[in-house]
Amino acid sequence: SKQHIVNIVEVGPRDGLQNEKGAVIPVETKVELVERLVRAGVSNVEAGSFVSPKWVPQMGGTADVLKRLTKERGVHYSVLVPNQRGLDDLLLLLAQQQLTDLGSPPLTDEISVFVAATDAFNKANLNCTVPESLQKIAAVTEAATKHGLRVRGYVSVVIACPYSGRTDYHKVREVASALLNMGCYEVSLGDTVGMGRPHEVAEMLDVVKRSVPVEQLAGHFHDTYGTAIANVLTALEHGVRTIDASVGGLGGCPYSPGATGNVSTEDVLYALQGSQYHVAGRNGGTINLEEMVDIGWWISEKLGRESASRVGRALRAK
Ligand code: HMG
Ligand code: MG
Numbered sequence: 001s002k003q004h005i006v007n008i009v010e011v012g013p014r015d016g017l018q019n020e021k022g023a024v025i026p027v028e029t030k031v032e033l034v035e036r037l038v039r040a041g042v043s044n045v046e047a048g049s050f051v052s053p054k055w056v057p058q059m060g061g062t063a064d065v066l067k068r069l070t071k072e073r074g075v076h077y078s079v080l081v082p083n084q085r086g087l088d089d090l091l092l093l094l095a096q097q098q099l100t101d102l103g104s105p106p107l108t109d110e111i112s113v114f115v116a117a118t119d120a121f122n123k124a125n126l127n128c129t130v131p132e133s134l135q136k137i138a139a140v141t142e143a144a145t146k147h148g149l150r151v152r153g154y155v156s157v158v159i160a161c162p163y164s165g166r167t168d169y170h171k172v173r174e175v176a177s178a179l180l181n182m183g184c185y186e187v188s189l190g191d192t193v194g195m196g197r198p199h200e201v202a203e204m205l206d207v208v209k210r211s212v213p214v215e216q217l218a219g220h221f222h223d224t225y226g227t228a229i230a231n232v233l234t235a236l237e238h239g240v241r242t243i244d245a246s247v248g249g250l251g252g253c254p255y256s257p258g259a260t261g262n263v264s265t266e267d268v269l270y271a272l273q274g275s276q277y278h279v280a281g282r283n284g285g286t287i288n289l290e291e292m293v294d295i296g297w298w299i300s301e302k303l304g305r306e307s308a309s310r311v312g313r314a315l316r317a318k
Pocket of ligand 1: 015018049050051052053054056080082083086087114125126127154155156157190191192220222252253254
Protein backbone atom coordinates (compact mmCIF):
# COMPACT_ATOMS: atom_id res chain seq x y z
CA SER A 1 0.00 0.00 0.00
CA LYS A 2 0.98 3.63 -0.47
CA GLN A 3 3.45 5.15 2.00
CA HIS A 4 2.61 8.53 3.51
CA ILE A 5 5.28 10.84 4.87
CA VAL A 6 4.48 12.22 8.33
CA ASN A 7 6.30 15.18 9.87
CA ILE A 8 6.71 15.64 13.58
CA VAL A 9 6.99 19.02 15.24
CA GLU A 10 8.72 18.44 18.58
CA VAL A 11 7.17 20.89 21.05
CA GLY A 12 8.68 19.52 24.27
CA PRO A 13 11.15 22.38 24.89
CA ARG A 14 8.29 24.92 24.59
CA ASP A 15 4.86 23.40 25.32
CA GLY A 16 6.53 20.78 27.49
CA LEU A 17 8.53 23.08 29.74
CA GLN A 18 6.36 26.23 29.83
CA ASN A 19 4.04 24.83 32.50
CA GLU A 20 6.67 23.53 34.93
CA LYS A 21 6.14 24.81 38.45
CA GLY A 22 9.03 25.33 40.80
CA ALA A 23 12.55 26.38 39.97
CA VAL A 24 13.26 27.86 36.55
CA ILE A 25 14.89 25.21 34.37
CA PRO A 26 18.50 26.24 33.60
CA VAL A 27 19.36 27.43 30.10
CA GLU A 28 22.00 24.66 29.80
CA THR A 29 19.33 22.01 30.35
CA LYS A 30 17.09 23.54 27.70
CA VAL A 31 19.99 23.76 25.25
CA GLU A 32 20.97 20.16 25.91
CA LEU A 33 17.34 19.06 25.43
CA VAL A 34 17.04 20.73 22.02
CA GLU A 35 20.45 19.50 20.86
CA ARG A 36 19.72 15.92 21.94
CA LEU A 37 16.35 15.99 20.15
CA VAL A 38 18.03 17.13 16.95
CA ARG A 39 20.72 14.44 17.28
CA ALA A 40 17.91 11.88 17.58
CA GLY A 41 16.63 13.03 14.18
CA VAL A 42 14.11 15.78 14.93
CA SER A 43 13.97 18.43 12.18
CA ASN A 44 11.27 20.77 13.56
CA VAL A 45 11.62 21.83 17.16
CA GLU A 46 9.98 24.61 19.14
CA ALA A 47 12.87 25.93 21.19
CA GLY A 48 10.93 28.37 23.42
CA SER A 49 8.77 31.50 23.53
CA PHE A 50 9.22 35.26 23.41
CA VAL A 51 6.30 35.81 25.77
CA SER A 52 6.07 37.85 28.94
CA PRO A 53 8.21 36.20 31.65
CA LYS A 54 5.67 37.48 34.17
CA TRP A 55 3.04 35.36 32.48
CA VAL A 56 5.20 32.32 31.70
CA PRO A 57 8.38 32.37 33.82
CA GLN A 58 9.87 29.15 32.39
CA MET A 59 10.23 30.69 28.92
CA GLY A 60 12.19 33.69 30.19
CA GLY A 61 15.58 32.46 28.99
CA THR A 62 14.63 31.71 25.38
CA ALA A 63 16.95 34.35 23.90
CA ASP A 64 19.89 32.71 25.69
CA VAL A 65 18.78 29.26 24.53
CA LEU A 66 18.77 30.44 20.90
CA LYS A 67 22.19 32.08 21.29
CA ARG A 68 23.83 29.01 22.81
CA LEU A 69 22.33 26.32 20.59
CA THR A 70 24.63 24.69 18.09
CA LYS A 71 22.55 24.82 14.93
CA GLU A 72 22.29 21.91 12.53
CA ARG A 73 21.47 22.41 8.88
CA GLY A 74 17.97 21.51 7.76
CA VAL A 75 16.48 22.04 11.22
CA HIS A 76 13.82 24.65 12.03
CA TYR A 77 14.28 26.00 15.56
CA SER A 78 11.05 27.91 15.97
CA VAL A 79 9.91 30.20 18.77
CA LEU A 80 6.43 31.13 19.90
CA VAL A 81 5.67 34.85 19.60
CA PRO A 82 2.49 36.37 21.13
CA ASN A 83 2.69 39.98 19.95
CA GLN A 84 4.73 42.70 18.24
CA ARG A 85 6.89 43.13 21.34
CA GLY A 86 7.95 39.47 21.13
CA LEU A 87 8.76 39.79 17.44
CA ASP A 88 10.73 43.02 17.99
CA ASP A 89 12.82 41.33 20.69
CA LEU A 90 13.52 38.42 18.36
CA LEU A 91 14.40 40.62 15.37
CA LEU A 92 16.80 42.64 17.50
CA LEU A 93 18.51 39.44 18.61
CA LEU A 94 18.76 38.21 15.01
CA ALA A 95 20.22 41.55 13.88
CA GLN A 96 22.80 41.57 16.70
CA GLN A 97 23.85 38.03 15.86
CA GLN A 98 24.28 38.85 12.17
CA LEU A 99 26.65 41.67 13.17
CA THR A 100 28.79 39.61 15.52
CA ASP A 101 28.77 36.19 13.82
CA LEU A 102 28.99 37.07 10.15
CA GLY A 103 28.32 34.06 7.97
CA SER A 104 26.88 31.84 10.67
CA PRO A 105 23.35 30.50 10.19
CA PRO A 106 20.55 32.65 11.66
CA LEU A 107 19.42 31.85 15.20
CA THR A 108 16.02 30.91 13.84
CA ASP A 109 14.02 31.02 10.62
CA GLU A 110 10.56 30.47 12.05
CA ILE A 111 8.06 31.81 14.56
CA SER A 112 4.69 30.52 15.64
CA VAL A 113 1.72 32.69 16.48
CA PHE A 114 -1.33 31.59 18.41
CA VAL A 115 -4.98 32.43 18.84
CA ALA A 116 -7.94 30.56 20.28
CA ALA A 117 -11.28 29.52 18.80
CA THR A 118 -13.09 31.13 21.75
CA ASP A 119 -12.90 34.63 23.23
CA ALA A 120 -12.87 33.28 26.79
CA PHE A 121 -9.72 31.23 26.25
CA ASN A 122 -8.08 33.96 24.20
CA LYS A 123 -8.61 36.45 27.02
CA ALA A 124 -7.05 34.08 29.55
CA ASN A 125 -4.08 33.30 27.30
CA LEU A 126 -3.53 36.59 25.46
CA ASN A 127 -5.56 39.20 27.34
CA CYS A 128 -7.73 40.15 24.33
CA THR A 129 -10.58 38.84 22.16
CA VAL A 130 -10.14 36.62 19.09
CA PRO A 131 -10.77 39.45 16.57
CA GLU A 132 -8.29 41.66 18.44
CA SER A 133 -5.71 38.86 18.41
CA LEU A 134 -6.20 38.22 14.70
CA GLN A 135 -5.57 41.87 13.98
CA LYS A 136 -2.36 41.89 16.04
CA ILE A 137 -1.16 38.59 14.60
CA ALA A 138 -1.74 39.79 11.03
CA ALA A 139 0.70 42.64 11.63
CA VAL A 140 3.22 40.32 13.33
CA THR A 141 2.97 37.79 10.51
CA GLU A 142 3.48 40.44 7.85
CA ALA A 143 6.52 41.90 9.62
CA ALA A 144 8.05 38.48 10.30
CA THR A 145 7.58 37.42 6.68
CA LYS A 146 9.27 40.62 5.49
CA HIS A 147 12.26 39.69 7.63
CA GLY A 148 12.48 36.27 6.01
CA LEU A 149 10.89 34.25 8.80
CA ARG A 150 8.25 31.67 8.09
CA VAL A 151 5.21 31.73 10.32
CA ARG A 152 3.22 28.85 11.74
CA GLY A 153 -0.20 29.44 13.28
CA TYR A 154 -1.95 27.71 16.15
CA VAL A 155 -5.64 27.56 16.92
CA SER A 156 -6.27 26.58 20.53
CA VAL A 157 -9.30 24.89 22.12
CA VAL A 158 -10.49 23.37 18.83
CA ILE A 159 -12.68 20.73 20.55
CA ALA A 160 -13.55 22.17 23.95
CA CYS A 161 -12.73 25.26 26.01
CA PRO A 162 -12.11 25.19 29.76
CA TYR A 163 -14.22 28.36 30.12
CA SER A 164 -16.98 28.09 27.51
CA GLY A 165 -17.57 24.38 26.97
CA ARG A 166 -17.86 22.72 23.57
CA THR A 167 -16.25 24.60 20.71
CA ASP A 168 -18.13 25.61 17.57
CA TYR A 169 -16.07 23.95 14.80
CA HIS A 170 -17.11 26.70 12.38
CA LYS A 171 -15.17 29.11 14.58
CA VAL A 172 -12.13 26.85 14.27
CA ARG A 173 -12.49 26.93 10.50
CA GLU A 174 -12.86 30.71 10.45
CA VAL A 175 -9.78 31.31 12.60
CA ALA A 176 -7.68 28.73 10.72
CA SER A 177 -8.62 30.35 7.39
CA ALA A 178 -7.76 33.78 8.75
CA LEU A 179 -4.29 32.57 9.83
CA LEU A 180 -3.58 31.06 6.40
CA ASN A 181 -4.88 34.15 4.61
CA MET A 182 -2.52 36.38 6.56
CA GLY A 183 0.46 34.27 5.48
CA CYS A 184 0.93 31.37 7.89
CA TYR A 185 2.31 28.38 5.96
CA GLU A 186 0.54 25.91 8.25
CA VAL A 187 -2.04 25.91 11.01
CA SER A 188 -1.81 23.54 13.95
CA LEU A 189 -5.16 22.63 15.49
CA GLY A 190 -4.84 22.33 19.27
CA ASP A 191 -6.94 20.23 21.58
CA THR A 192 -5.52 22.31 24.41
CA VAL A 193 -7.68 20.73 27.09
CA GLY A 194 -6.91 17.19 25.90
CA MET A 195 -10.42 15.87 26.21
CA GLY A 196 -11.23 15.42 22.53
CA ARG A 197 -12.55 12.06 21.39
CA PRO A 198 -11.59 10.61 18.00
CA HIS A 199 -15.10 11.04 16.56
CA GLU A 200 -15.07 14.69 17.64
CA VAL A 201 -11.68 15.27 16.03
CA ALA A 202 -13.06 13.69 12.85
CA GLU A 203 -16.12 15.99 12.88
CA MET A 204 -13.96 19.03 13.58
CA LEU A 205 -11.59 18.18 10.71
CA ASP A 206 -14.51 17.61 8.33
CA VAL A 207 -15.75 21.12 9.06
CA VAL A 208 -12.32 22.79 8.85
CA LYS A 209 -11.36 20.97 5.64
CA ARG A 210 -14.34 22.52 3.87
CA SER A 211 -12.35 25.72 3.47
CA VAL A 212 -8.78 24.84 4.43
CA PRO A 213 -6.51 22.49 2.42
CA VAL A 214 -5.62 19.55 4.67
CA GLU A 215 -1.98 19.81 3.50
CA GLN A 216 -1.77 23.03 5.53
CA LEU A 217 -3.13 21.54 8.75
CA ALA A 218 -1.32 19.96 11.68
CA GLY A 219 -2.69 18.17 14.75
CA HIS A 220 -1.74 19.17 18.30
CA PHE A 221 -3.28 16.88 20.89
CA HIS A 222 -2.89 17.04 24.64
CA ASP A 223 -3.46 13.74 26.43
CA THR A 224 -5.45 14.68 29.54
CA TYR A 225 -8.13 12.03 28.94
CA GLY A 226 -5.82 9.47 27.29
CA THR A 227 -7.20 9.97 23.77
CA ALA A 228 -4.25 11.79 22.20
CA ILE A 229 -2.71 8.86 20.32
CA ALA A 230 -6.16 7.83 19.02
CA ASN A 231 -6.69 11.42 17.92
CA VAL A 232 -3.35 11.39 16.10
CA LEU A 233 -4.41 8.30 14.15
CA THR A 234 -7.76 9.89 13.38
CA ALA A 235 -6.08 13.04 12.08
CA LEU A 236 -3.77 10.93 9.88
CA GLU A 237 -6.76 9.03 8.48
CA HIS A 238 -8.28 12.40 7.61
CA GLY A 239 -5.19 13.42 5.64
CA VAL A 240 -3.30 15.48 8.22
CA ARG A 241 0.45 14.83 7.77
CA THR A 242 2.05 16.95 10.49
CA ILE A 243 1.76 16.04 14.14
CA ASP A 244 2.95 18.03 17.16
CA ALA A 245 4.36 15.85 19.92
CA SER A 246 6.39 16.23 23.07
CA VAL A 247 9.21 14.01 24.24
CA GLY A 248 8.33 12.22 27.48
CA GLY A 249 4.76 13.54 27.10
CA LEU A 250 5.90 16.75 28.79
CA GLY A 251 3.65 19.73 28.94
CA GLY A 252 0.43 21.59 29.42
CA CYS A 253 -0.87 25.09 28.95
CA PRO A 254 -0.72 27.39 31.99
CA TYR A 255 -4.16 28.77 31.07
CA SER A 256 -5.88 25.39 30.72
CA PRO A 257 -6.17 24.17 34.34
CA GLY A 258 -5.42 20.47 34.79
CA ALA A 259 -4.51 19.85 31.16
CA THR A 260 -1.57 17.43 30.81
CA GLY A 261 1.18 17.18 28.24
CA ASN A 262 1.06 16.63 24.51
CA VAL A 263 0.94 13.20 22.99
CA SER A 264 4.41 11.81 23.58
CA THR A 265 6.75 11.67 20.61
CA GLU A 266 7.83 8.16 21.58
CA ASP A 267 4.23 6.92 21.49
CA VAL A 268 3.64 8.42 18.05
CA LEU A 269 6.86 6.90 16.68
CA TYR A 270 5.99 3.49 18.11
CA ALA A 271 2.37 3.52 16.91
CA LEU A 272 3.42 4.30 13.33
CA GLN A 273 6.35 1.84 13.05
CA GLY A 274 5.79 -0.56 10.16
CA SER A 275 2.60 1.20 9.06
CA GLN A 276 1.72 3.11 5.90
CA TYR A 277 2.87 6.27 7.75
CA HIS A 278 6.59 6.91 7.56
CA VAL A 279 7.91 9.51 10.02
CA ALA A 280 10.44 11.75 8.30
CA GLY A 281 13.48 12.82 10.31
CA ARG A 282 16.34 15.24 9.79
CA ASN A 283 18.19 15.18 6.44
CA GLY A 284 16.10 12.39 4.96
CA GLY A 285 16.65 10.10 7.95
CA THR A 286 14.24 9.00 10.65
CA ILE A 287 13.73 9.83 14.31
CA ASN A 288 15.35 7.24 16.55
CA LEU A 289 12.82 5.81 19.01
CA GLU A 290 15.36 4.47 21.52
CA GLU A 291 17.12 7.82 21.70
CA MET A 292 13.81 9.60 22.20
CA VAL A 293 12.96 7.22 25.04
CA ASP A 294 16.29 8.07 26.71
CA ILE A 295 15.73 11.81 26.26
CA GLY A 296 12.20 11.51 27.68
CA TRP A 297 13.58 9.82 30.80
CA TRP A 298 16.53 12.17 31.09
CA ILE A 299 14.44 15.38 31.00
CA SER A 300 11.68 13.93 33.19
CA GLU A 301 14.24 12.97 35.83
CA LYS A 302 15.67 16.50 35.66
CA LEU A 303 12.14 17.65 36.51
CA GLY A 304 11.93 15.18 39.37
CA ARG A 305 9.61 12.55 37.94
CA GLU A 306 9.33 9.54 35.65
CA SER A 307 8.74 9.68 31.91
CA ALA A 308 5.02 10.07 31.14
CA SER A 309 5.42 8.32 27.77
CA ARG A 310 3.74 4.91 27.80
CA VAL A 311 6.23 3.54 25.28
CA GLY A 312 9.09 5.16 27.19
CA ARG A 313 8.00 3.38 30.35
CA ALA A 314 7.42 0.04 28.62
CA LEU A 315 10.81 0.04 26.90
CA ARG A 316 12.62 1.10 30.08
CA ALA A 317 10.97 -1.73 32.04
CA LYS A 318 12.16 -4.39 29.55
P1 HMG B 1 -0.70 42.09 28.46
O1 HMG B 1 -0.60 42.21 29.91
O2 HMG B 1 -2.01 42.40 27.82
O3 HMG B 1 0.43 42.88 27.70
O4 HMG B 1 -0.28 40.59 28.07
P2 HMG B 1 0.94 44.32 27.79
O5 HMG B 1 1.28 44.70 26.41
O6 HMG B 1 -0.01 45.17 28.58
O7 HMG B 1 2.29 44.13 28.64
C1 HMG B 1 2.32 43.73 29.98
C2 HMG B 1 3.77 43.54 30.41
O8 HMG B 1 4.35 42.44 29.71
C3 HMG B 1 4.65 44.73 30.12
O9 HMG B 1 5.69 44.74 31.09
C4 HMG B 1 5.24 44.37 28.78
O10 HMG B 1 6.46 45.01 28.53
C5 HMG B 1 5.46 42.88 28.94
P3 HMG B 1 5.62 45.69 32.37
O11 HMG B 1 5.46 47.08 31.81
O12 HMG B 1 4.42 45.23 33.15
O13 HMG B 1 6.94 45.44 33.04
N1 HMG B 1 5.43 42.16 27.64
C6 HMG B 1 6.37 41.32 27.23
N2 HMG B 1 7.52 40.90 27.78
C7 HMG B 1 8.26 40.02 27.08
N3 HMG B 1 7.88 39.52 25.90
C8 HMG B 1 6.74 39.91 25.32
C9 HMG B 1 5.93 40.85 25.99
N4 HMG B 1 4.75 41.42 25.71
C10 HMG B 1 4.45 42.22 26.73
N5 HMG B 1 6.37 39.41 24.13
C11 HMG B 1 0.87 39.12 26.54
C12 HMG B 1 -0.16 40.21 26.73
C13 HMG B 1 0.76 38.62 25.15
C14 HMG B 1 2.25 39.70 26.79
C15 HMG B 1 0.64 38.03 27.54
O14 HMG B 1 -0.70 37.68 27.46
C16 HMG B 1 1.49 36.80 27.28
O15 HMG B 1 2.71 36.82 27.32
N6 HMG B 1 0.83 35.71 26.99
C17 HMG B 1 1.52 34.48 26.67
C18 HMG B 1 0.75 33.33 27.16
C19 HMG B 1 1.47 32.05 26.81
O16 HMG B 1 2.65 32.00 26.54
N7 HMG B 1 0.69 30.95 26.84
C20 HMG B 1 1.19 29.65 26.58
C21 HMG B 1 1.50 29.41 25.15
S1 HMG B 1 0.07 29.11 24.13
C22 HMG B 1 -0.22 27.40 24.31
O17 HMG B 1 0.39 26.76 25.11
C23 HMG B 1 -1.19 26.76 23.38
C24 HMG B 1 -0.51 25.94 22.26
O18 HMG B 1 0.35 24.95 22.79
C25 HMG B 1 -1.56 25.25 21.39
C26 HMG B 1 -2.59 24.49 22.20
O19 HMG B 1 -2.23 23.56 22.97
O20 HMG B 1 -3.77 24.87 22.04
C27 HMG B 1 0.32 26.86 21.35
MG1 MG C 1 -0.27 23.04 23.52
